Amino acid sequence: MSQAVSEFVPADLDASEWANIEPLLRALLGRSVESAADFERWIVDRSELDAAISEATALLYIGMTCDTENESRQKAYASFIENVAPKVKPLAFELDKMHARLSERFDLGERYFVLNRDTSADVELFREENIPLQTEVEKLSTEYQAIIGAMTVTFDGQEKTLPQMGVYQESTDRDEREHAWNVVSERRLQDSEKISSIFDQMVTRRDAMGRNAGFGGYVGYTFKGMRRFDYTPELCFAFHDAIEKHVMPFVARLDERRRSQLGLESLRPWDLGVDPKGRGPLRPFEGGVDLVSKTQRVFDRMSPELAGMFETLGDGSNTSGADGGASLDLDSRMGKAPGGYQYMRDRSRRAFIFMNAAGQHRDVETMVHEAGHAFHSMYCVDEPLVHYRESPIEFAEVASMTMELLTMPCWGEYYPDGEDLGRARRQQMEGSLSLLPWIATIDAFQHWLYTNPAHSREQRAGAWLGLEERFGVQGHRVDWTGLESARPLVWQRQGHLFGNPFYYIEYGIAQLGALGLWLKSLEEGQDAALSAYKRALSLGGSRPLPELFAAADLPFDFGDSTVARLVERVEAELEKLPE
Ligand SMILES: [Zn+2]
Structure with a gap:
């Protein structure tokens, strides 16, 4: 690659602010591209801007999930999702269209085959009349999540969420397992009509979207x-x-x-x-630092290369990921979002691993x-x-x-x-x-x-x-x-x-x-x-x-x-x- 480095995006750009990224998006849209070399430069510049926006999103997301009780972090993420991302989307689509047009004018060879194919597919599938359908489906999806999220049961004299009920399925007391299973099943049945109705509407709308885009139905469209x-x-x-x-x-x-x-x-x-x-x-380990040191020994035994890469993530003792530079936040604690993920910070190109380790075998699998x-x-x-x-x-x-x-x-x-x-x-x-x-x-x-x-x-x-x-x-x-x-x-x-x-x-x-x-x-x-x-x-x-x-x-x-x-x-x- 001759044009590997982009100087188009300032190194210290704060891409969480719309005012900082809008001029760059518009500059790309307005740039005159008159040769294959220009086109390649344009692609690399856009990629670097995408990486900056992606890293800004990652940092906000990491910050929020590591500390869900911190209100300013919650607000910062929500504000980005509500105010910045929806403004990026239409301009990004304009850039996609520009890319598709340019890729027909200038042949950049095999290297760009996948990128061209992906971008053109997005452009070809777009139909104005599908936007309201898409919005309706998203609303239905939110309704479904709200119904599921609100499901709780009373068990052992306490109110519990359905994920919290999962643990009873491991109980060695069969009557307890049966009782827990039935309580959850009955709770789900209470809302099953509402959920069926949501799903009916989703299927109809998705089918219409596929037909609007010239397919026989949803399958070909979504493939x-x-x-x-x-x-x-x-x-x-x-x-x-x-x-x-x-x-x-x-x-x-x-x-x-x-x-x-x-x-x-x-x-x-x-x-x-x-x-x-x-x-x-x-009981494979005791705490995140122990998990990291045992996992480090696993990779040491497997391959020096993997061991070296794993080592760059740190020893798990520093958990301040969004701004403090850490790459691991492993232990479960109050105020942390559930689940686990790996999120690449695309501009600085540093990985981040998030988990809720509690000393169980499945934490080893997740790690x-x-x-x-x-x-x-x-x-x-x-x-x-x-x-x-x-x-x-x-x-x-x-x-x-x-x-x-x-x-x-x-x-x-x-x-x-x-x-x-x-x-x-x-x-x-x-x-x-x-x-x-x-x-x-x-x-x-x-x-x-x-x-x-x-x-x-x-x-x-x-x-x-x-x-x-x-x-x-x-x-x-x-x-x-x-x-x-x-x-x-x-x-x-x-x-x-x-x-x-x-x-x-x-x-x-x-x-x-x-x-x-x-x-x-x-x-x-x-x-x-x-x-x-x-x-x-x-x-x-x-x-x-x-x-x-x-x-x-x-x-x-x-x-x-x-x-x-x-x-x-x-x-x-x-x-x-x-x-
Ligand atoms: Zn995965």
Whole structure:
């Protein structure tokens, strides 16, 4: 790249202020671009401005999530989202149109293929008449979130949110699990009519948006909108078939073992979260600093390169991320937002990892998962275009999920006790496959919904029950006797269906990729797997999906042969572990 450095955006620009970014956006729009070199300069300058705006957003978001009780931070973030972002959006779209026009005039070669393709798709899909529909759908989505967020129950004499109720599904007291499950299920049913009505309206509007844009319905429209250029609905169907054929028998065997270990006649919906041997929770570490030092030792053992990258994040003792320069904020504490994420500060090109660690095994999974995202950002840190420093989710999650699997041989750092170690590894390997049927269910359901947009609620319930039967997700393998009113509405819990339609199969595609790299580590050794990992991650998002998979020596295939091979190998590895 000849034009790697942009001097167009001042180094000290405060991009959280509209007054500071508007002149730069307008300067790009008004710039005369008369040659391929001009166009390339324009692209790099725009990228640097995008990076500055992105970093400003990141800092505000990090500041807010690390301290939700700090009112000025809440206000600063809200004000940016309400006042600045909506002003950026229309100008950004004008810039997209300008980019699409320029890309037809000046051929910049292969290097810009992905950027041109993505930008042109956004421009081609745009329809003025879809704006009000989009706004209505967003409002409906907010209504759904408000209904779900307001759901609380009284349990053990205390008011509890539904996420707080999750912990009771791990209780070894079966009556307590059943009671907790029923209280939550009844609470959900109270609002199920309202939620069904919201969903009816969403489906109708999304279908109209697809038709307005010249598609037969929503599926083709959203495939293009989600930049799924390299796979089709047919390939998604092949994924569903492969899961049904190869993963369902595996899951059935897991369930049968669970049933017999628990000593039950049959599994009920509240028997799925408890440890089948009645053991207490795993305790891999004590506090964020301990988590970081153990994880550092894991990467030290795996590869000096990964260890070096992980070390740049710090030791976890400094948590003042938004302004204090820290890269980690791991411990759960009052006044911190829930969940975990990795957020790249795009201009200074520094990763940030946020978690709510509480000393559980899933915190270990989250730590190495988010570290994988951070490695991805670091491997392509020298890429000049911010658009190429991010890759499609189907591959971005390969970077993170692979770390969950490749670190397994070194988990002795968290689990000096052999039984704990075997239990953690078993949980990881079983989980990597048993999530796939749920992914297939949600994906197949959405294909059905939007290819039959005029469906009735009864037909929708029928379609859902049919998929439950097919993928056995809380279906035929679990006894639902007496719970018949709740069962056809289980889909209402999956927020993606409301706020992020069709966004789900990405996790399945990525999980197969991660398992593929793990298999490579078993067959050719850890170093071979890590060098394929590096090769692919270093490309960022600069190449189409199949090329990213190819760079990692992975087939871009999520059908029969890929799934069959992975299931067989996971089962073989599981057999080597103690029960
Ligand atoms: Zn992730």
